[in-house]
Amino acid sequence: MKPVTLSTAFITALSTLTATTVIATPRQEPITPIAPVRITEPAKVELGKQLFFDPRLSMSGVISCNTCHNLAFGGTDNLKTSVGHKWQAGPVNSPTVFNASYGLAQFWDGRAADLQEQAQGPIQANVEMAMPHNLAIEVIQSIPGYRKQFEAIYGDKNVSLNNLTDAIAEFEETLITPNSRFDQWLLGDNDAISVAERKGYELFKSSGCIACHNGPAVGGTMYQKMGLFGAYKSSSPSQGRFDVTGIEADRYQFKVPTLRNVELTYPYFHDGEAETLGEAVDLMGRLQLGRTFKETEINQIVAFLSTLTGERPDIDLPHLPASGINTHRPEPFK
Numbered sequence: 001m002k003p004v005t006l007s008t009a010f011i012t013a014l015s016t017l018t019a020t021t022v023i024a025t026p027r028q029e030p031i032t033p034i035a036p037v038r039i040t041e042p043a044k045v046e047l048g049k050q051l052f053f054d055p056r057l058s059m060s061g062v063i064s065c066n067t068c069h070n071l072a073f074g075g076t077d078n079l080k081t082s083v084g085h086k087w088q089a090g091p092v093n094s095p096t097v098f099n100a101s102y103g104l105a106q107f108w109d110g111r112a113a114d115l116q117e118q119a120q121g122p123i124q125a126n127v128e129m130a131m132p133h134n135l136a137i138e139v140i141q142s143i144p145g146y147r148k149q150f151e152a153i154y155g156d157k158n159v160s161l162n163n164l165t166d167a168i169a170e171f172e173e174t175l176i177t178p179n180s181r182f183d184q185w186l187l188g189d190n191d192a193i194s195v196a197e198r199k200g201y202e203l204f205k206s207s208g209c210i211a212c213h214n215g216p217a218v219g220g221t222m223y224q225k226m227g228l229f230g231a232y233k234s235s236s237p238s239q240g241r242f243d244v245t246g247i248e249a250d251r252y253q254f255k256v257p258t259l260r261n262v263e264l265t266y267p268y269f270h271d272g273e274a275e276t277l278g279e280a281v282d283l284m285g286r287l288q289l290g291r292t293f294k295e296t297e298i299n300q301i302v303a304f305l306s307t308l309t310g311e312r313p314d315i316d317l318p319h320l321p322a323s324g325i326n327t328h329r330p331e332p333f334k
């Protein structure tokens, strides 16, 4: 990802917004609206989209990025933990790819700096697509329709891992969800959210959720320990940032997840243990704030969280190019 491009796009989009569509005064809040995306390199975005949907990047020939990050839904698989090559269970829950570009780093433990670095992980990961990088490159290289696009965009018909992941990342940067009801309210439309939803937001702020879940993505800006007011018991082997840094203080520190579109991305937490949003809110209150919410309070916060569902991009299924005569064939049971 190129943070510079993104922030320029963000500022331009925001100023267009302010100039043309916003009549009311935007509110000053710790959550800020998501700006509509501005596509500067459409051919690269299209190539990235094809690769995102192409199961030939997996050894089995049946798993694509979209398998676990379903763009027709919330950008996740809605499973407790993901299922990958040969039906293997992964160790953690699949986070949404919508608005992922806002994250300070990628993965629950932040082990990839940006979307481009992240995209290298799943192709090769044994429990995901199980496709060695050299073979993935060979497959894409053997498909004439891809070779042509790589040459036109990168000036090189030799496909590289760098260019392949660059295209995927470029596509992912378009996966943002602006214009949620909450954003409409932030931009000055008083009637965009109900009284109960507004109460939920006030509680979200006054009780302290906002300290960790803030910014345009309502998360993604920091790492925090899961279980500040009591240990969180999990069956998942993940130890969060500790797995990356080996520093004791980082044990069970996870990237604070985005709460955008959270009503679509169940089940919750890195281990997918919380099935409903109500359960997740209740646990957050007790474990992160030392506070037990009443049922009405939980309902209000859940109501507020549902106003964070934005407009998902309209995505036409891409037309994938035909395999070449020498394209390595899928091996579903290898």
Ligand code: HEC
Binding pocket: 052, 063, 064, 065, 066, 067, 068, 069, 082, 083, 084, 085, 090, 092, 093, 094, 095, 096, 097, 100, 103, 105, 106, 107, 108, 109, 115, 118, 119, 122, 123, 127, 128, 129, 168, 172
């Ligand atoms: C088998 C299911 C599976 C497949 C296939 C898969 N992912 Fe993921 N993805 C996951 C899981 C699980 C995680 C979380 C892993 C972790 O944090 O350790 C994840 C994390 C991510 C993240 C990080 C999001 C965040 O907020 O931290 C991005 C971005 C992403 N995947 C994009 C992709 C792309 C692009 C592809 C295709 C090249 C892909 N994924 C293929 C399951 C999958």
Ligand code: HEC
Binding pocket: 204, 207, 208, 209, 210, 211, 212, 213, 223, 224, 225, 226, 228, 254, 255, 256, 257, 258, 259, 262, 265, 267, 268, 269, 270, 271, 277, 280, 281, 284, 285, 288, 289, 301
């Ligand atoms: C001290 C920081 C902190 C505070 C305060 C906090 N959270 Fe969280 N929140 C996190 C972290 C870290 C996670 C990820 C934990 C994990 O997956 O194990 C998380 C996860 C969540 C999730 C699950 C999202 C998903 O996609 O899995 C929800 C929902 C949530 N928080 C809501 C809230 C609400 C509501 C409050 C206030 C009652 C709150 N949080 C307070 C840090 C915090």
